[in-house]
Amino acid sequence: MVSFLDEILLCLSYLAVAFISLNCLNIYVSFVGTEARSFAYGLFIINGIYGIGGAISAVTSGLDHVQVIFYAAEISLVLPFLTTEMWIQKNLFPKQQELVYVPCLLGVLPFFSFIMLGVIRIDLVELCLVYCCVCTAYVGYSTRDYLVVAGSLLFYLAYCMHFRGKVKISNVLLIFFTLCSLGSICPNCVDETRKKSDFPFKELGF
Template sequence: MSRYIPQRCQQIFSNCNMVCFIDEALLCLSYFAVAFVSLNCLNIYASFVGTQSRSFAYGLFIINSIYGIGGAVSSVTSSLNHVQVIFYAAEVSFVLPFLTTEMWIQKNLFPKQQELLYVPCILGILPFFSFIMLGVIRIDLIELCLVYCCVCTAYVGYITKDYLVVAGSLLFYLAYCMHYRGKVKISNVLLILFTLCSLGSICPNCVDETRKKSDFPFKEYGF
């Protein structure tokens, strides 16, 4: 009996280590998937829009990519955790405002009041610089910005019948809620879906054009 107890404890300890390893591997994979999808969306957008592209759309995909790469690295080593916090602050502060501003510019909703186009970005600057200056992520400022952007994108979707941008904004807000509750892997999956919705909304024809290319993956299988 005295020999059985240490063996049992060792087995439990080994199982816990295995579970922790699998959890960390899945977390790293989810971050890597965010970076991979964002970089591919950036490449598709830049290839088909070219000189007509705007910095807001570029910023959306670039910040998503940096957040994913930083998360993948920080999930392997803890030496970059403080840097990943900055990336996360930039993610929740700028990505959805960039999408909102980009859609407002594309749909030309305020032709006589161009200054209103940049209100979402200004609201995003507030929590980010508050974090830089104070070292604290102001949840109230972030939620004010996100809720405002969700309302604005809902208005854009209603006026222009573009429901992808509405779905994207809701996915981003849900991803923020999941991350806040500690469910980071689920949050990253939602961010992947958000990125795809953003690409389809910002550049609605680029995905269809990509599918027509002869080198599009799995085309021979009918996808």
């Protein structure tokens, strides 16, 4: 009974990640439209796919190998996408534009290492995550955008919790990371959407 209840809670935590991510994607696209960038798209889409895949794998063992691929993409690419998106938006290095893509290049290394070797290189993942946390901290300090700092720290904590086997806690942290990411990437759309019924957790007063 306990095991069954644990599986249900795990499935619900994954579904919550998917729901919030896809909802945030819809909000972002609705307000930004043709000005939307692929990095923000990628962040929300990968989060959503990770949540859907996790919910399915939580109730059946047939797709566990697929969920591992989604997890590798999640920890390798999502935070670099946020970091690159914020560097582009804030235009902190106008004379060295190529630097904004360094986080994504670092994220591609562990993901393709997994695709080629079948092993998640924790050292490469942590190098990428620490680099992105430092970059977002600089962005937050320079532009007084503390949501992006909170988001990067939440993502790193989520990674640590997942690594320790506390997947449900990790998923809850990913939910708050996604909301922080939306608030940082598109603050105007959050202010407007908060007044409407489709904003995540509006019924809780956010």
